[in-house]
Amino acid sequence: MRLWAGTTASGLATWALPFVLGLGVLEGTLSASGLGLVLAARTGGFLLAVAVGGVLADRHSRRAVVRWSGLAAAAAAPVLAAGLDHSLPLMAVAALVAGGGQGACRPAFQALTAEVVDADRRQQANAAMTLAVRVTTLLGPSLSALLAVVLDVRALLLGIGLVWLAAALVPGPGSAAPTPAHVPQRSSLRAEFMEGVREARRHPWFVAGLAALTTVIATGYSATGVALPLISHERYDSGAVLAAAMTAYTLGALGGALIIARVRPRAQGWSALAGLAVYGFAPLSLILPVHPAVIVAAYALAGLGIELFNVPWFTAIQREVAPDKLARVSSLDFLLSYGLAPVGLALIAPAIDTFGPRPVLAACAAACFLAPALAALTPTARHFSRTGVGEVGTKG
DSSP, X not given: OHHHHHHHHHHHHHHHHHHHXXXXXXXXXXXXXXXXXXXXXXHHHHHHHHHHHHHHHHHSOHHHHHHHHXXXXXXXXXXXXXXXXXXXXXXXXXXXXXXXXXXXXHHHHHHHHHHHSOGGGHHHHHHHHHHHHHHHHHHHHHHHHHHTTTSOHHHHHHHHXXXXXXXXXXXXXXXXXXXXXXXOOOOOHHHHHHHHHHHHHTOHHHHHXXXXXXXXXXXXXXXXXXXHHHHHHHTTSSSHHHHHHHHHHHHHHHHHHHHHTTEEOSSHHHHHHXXXXXXXHHHHHTTSOOOHHHHHHHHHHHHHHHHHHHHHHHHHHHHHSOGGGHHHHHHHHHHHHTTTHHHHHHHHHHHHHHHOHHHHHHHHHHHXXXXXXXXXXXXXXXXXXXXXXXXXXXXX
């Protein structure tokens, strides 16, 4: 419960920050270009820290990594508040530190789940974690909007710092680092990260699944992120379709997490990859002028499918990867799948301007369908297991 609460707090702080900074634009204390710079700095900090955090979480106590990364993000919040309307460079540096704290704690939280929870209950635990993420996706902006009625942006930023403080301290004081069968002489961060890469390559299902996940996020997720607001405004002359589709996506993801917490398909890997492929219906629904309900339904289905993938994916990584390299492999997962998303976002808009939205959306939908299908052809992908046997059955 303490681990779940800490994860929930970190998710709440993560999702609330962009919304609160957006309120700063509306308030006039931050420019639109300043907002872009600060969010870019946060993303840069995340990408720099996630790999280092994975190495440190395998070297040292994972709770200690969570604690120090959370404290760093908490300390950055009052600096962000101090720089508001005074120093954009100061805010950018603080955002870099906040993103670093966010990135460093992700692989540590992932490895902590395997450390704290028994193997036969990890799927339910991972489902509970992803439920927390989806709930905070809804509550972070909503709570920020409600609190903005009585508090200014500086106070909200300080509140985010307090939430990060809870994320740092709630999981507990820490335990010893995982110990490999033999303890080699300590090597460099780069060398230890490459050990994690070699461990990842030992699992063909992981390499294939990560390639599919990266493709779906870099194409489908990025395309809909750019095209959905545009189509909602130009085709339907309203922002309601955008709001309804994104809400449906989150609600679908909540439903997917609830389902996968109780059901274990016999071929977990194939079922998970099929769920990932379902995301292709999101860009597909935007190609033709359909009724808005079709788009909303497609996004609900995409949200459902992404969690039918995420939970077995995380559980398989925790089960199959060597415990002393688990955080590094998890950091590789986050680094590639989410790290390349900004590249997709940067390329999609020019592609739409050059070729038009329909060809780009069609190509992205095709990529979302084909990448998981190709990953499923990998021999060990059926069960997400090198031995060819994963957890099976249904838990009622």
